[in-house]
Amino acid sequence: MAPHSADFYRKAPPDRGASSFIHPPTPANIAFFAEALKAGCLVAIPTETVYGLAGLALRESACRSIFEVKGRPLVDPLIVHVASPDWVARLAEIPDEFKRLTEAFWPGPLTLILRKKPVVPDLVTAGHETVAVRMPRQPVAHALLEKLGQPVAAPSANPFGYVSPTRPEHVAESFGPQVPFILDGGPCEIGIESTILDLSRPGTPSILRPGAITEENLKLKLHLHPNLDLNPNRNHAPPAPGTLPRHYSPATQLLLFPFKSSPVAAPREAVVYLQRPSPPVSRDTYWLSEDGNPVTIAQSLFALLRQLDHAGHPRIHCECPPPHSTGLLLAVRDRLNRAAAQ
Ligand code: TXA
Ligand code: MG
DSSP: OOOOOOHHHTOOOOOOOOOOOOEEEOHHHHHHHHHHTTTTTEEEEEEESSSSSETTTHHHHHHHHHHHTTOOOOTTTOOEESSSSGGHHHOOOOOOOOHHHHHHHOSSEEEEEEEEESSOOOOHTTSSEEEEEEEEOOOOHHHHHHHHHOOOOOBBBSSTTTTOOOHHHHHHHHHHOOOOOOOOOSSSSOOOOOEEOSSSSSSEEEEOOOSSSSSHHHHHHHHOEEEOOHHHHSSSSSOGGGGGSSSSSSSSSSEEEEETOOOOTTTTOOOESSSOOOOOOOTTTSSSSSSHHHHHHHHHHHHHHHHHHHTTTTTEEOOOTTTTTHHHHHHHHHHHHHHHHO
16 A cells, blocks of 8 residues: 555544544554554654654655655654664664663663664665664553564654654644644653764764763763764764754744843743743743753743744743753753754
């Protein structure tokens, strides 16, 4: 059956209404989603970080559809998602640090860049010699991968460059009937994308994208001392779109203001603080957490940016975590800087 064919849609789960492409993660629906993937369709899946737009990683036509639907340039490689570390040996060369890292952090929000094997289509890796792999810990994603029995490529399920999706409705609002199969895993536990750790150059692990597995976690648990290489495009190939200067951006102009300060905002411009400000606050004031907890800030960041982007504010001002932030706040600062870049 051809991907996106009418026949396929006629077999869609019965709960799919005209306006709802979001399906509960029942065993029957998980089995249906696995069949949809095998037939070459794209489906949206929950992960603990953000929702992904998934297709069979080892089928070139499915991967091509991912680029087309997202409007993503072919030079930007995809992350391959697996149900077990054992699946990786088929896809990539296994470096020394792999076992320790996966025992400590998989399943979880850590993507590893490894030297690829020929079975991985060049389209997935944008022609580079390395492949990105990760094992999500979101139970619905895990169940789907197990049922499917093979890896899926899944970038974040948003149009290229736009704010990442952390709820199933975000995927539906971005893609509508283009992506009618969205598996509902509820709001994402973490809310920002996985940490990307490049292990492809022996002896020099580098963090290319900060996330919930932090430099401090890697140092404390494994005595691994990675470089922090947040602008890798300047230094070496391949490019990573999550590391492009402008990414994750709302359509509304986003301006950042320094930590613990207040912006000069015109009437109706939205003002977003990291923590609930003390009263009085104006009607257009928002906050990402009650108490400044980085976990809550990361969880709410993309959802609030999307909400405000649809609310008709002329501009959005957002407080930025301080320079030299560590841990999750470093990741939040990284996303905000790119979202606000012109
Ligand atoms: O949390 C996540 O990683 C989410 C969920 C869905 O798993 N996925 C995600 O995918 O963020 P995406 O495509 O939005 O971002 C993938 C990042 C991109 O910046 C891409 O360039 C980088 O991973 N990447 C993929 N393969 C790479 C490679 N071989 N070398 C360097 N960077 C790579
Ligand atoms: Mg993305």
